[in-house]
Amino acid sequence: MQCIFPDYIRRAIITSSDEIEEYQAIQKDYTTILIRIYLKAENIDKEQIINSISRNVKNVFASYKCIEPDIKVIFEKPIRNPTSNKLIRIIRDFEINDL
Numbered sequence: 184m185q186c187i188f189p190d191y192i193r194r195a196i197i198t199s200s201d202e203i204e205e206y207q208a209i210q211k212d213y214t215t216i217l218i219r220i221y222l223k224a225e226n227i228d229k230e231q232i233i234n235s236i237s238r239n240v241k242n243v244f245a246s247y248k249c250i251e252p253d254i255k256v257i258f259e260k261p262i263r264n265p266t267s268n269k270l271i272r273i274i275r276d277f278e279i280n281d282l
Contacts, residue, residue: 187243189273192216195239200232207261208240209274216240216252221260229258 196206196218205221218236222229233256241251263270 186279187247187249191243192240192273195243196220196236199235199239200227202227202232205261205270207270207272207274209276210252212277214250214252216254218254218256219261220256220258222258232256 192208196208197203202223203220204223205219207219209217209219211217218240220232220236222232236256237254240254244250244252261270261272
């Protein structure tokens with residue numbers, strides 16, 4: 184198993200469009216990533232942004248010879264940590280078993 188450094192995911196998302204105001208990526212399991220996107224404006228071609236984000240993130244995984252993830256992009260504000268109210272942009276939402 185290969186782990187991807189969060190900065191590579193972050194860069195793949197923010198370079199997808201200048202219209203991205205906020206984002207959050209949650210890796211739900213080894214092959215599923217949920218990405219929340221909040222755009223600077225409402226009248227933006229969301230399909231183009233979805234395609235660009237998916238392509239960029241999949242390219243990161245492919246460059247490290249990892250399994251291509253299933254990517255779901257939703258357009259809503261990222262969820263802040265309920266305890267600290269901080270925005271955590273990259274989250275792994277599962278336990279990693281022995282590597």
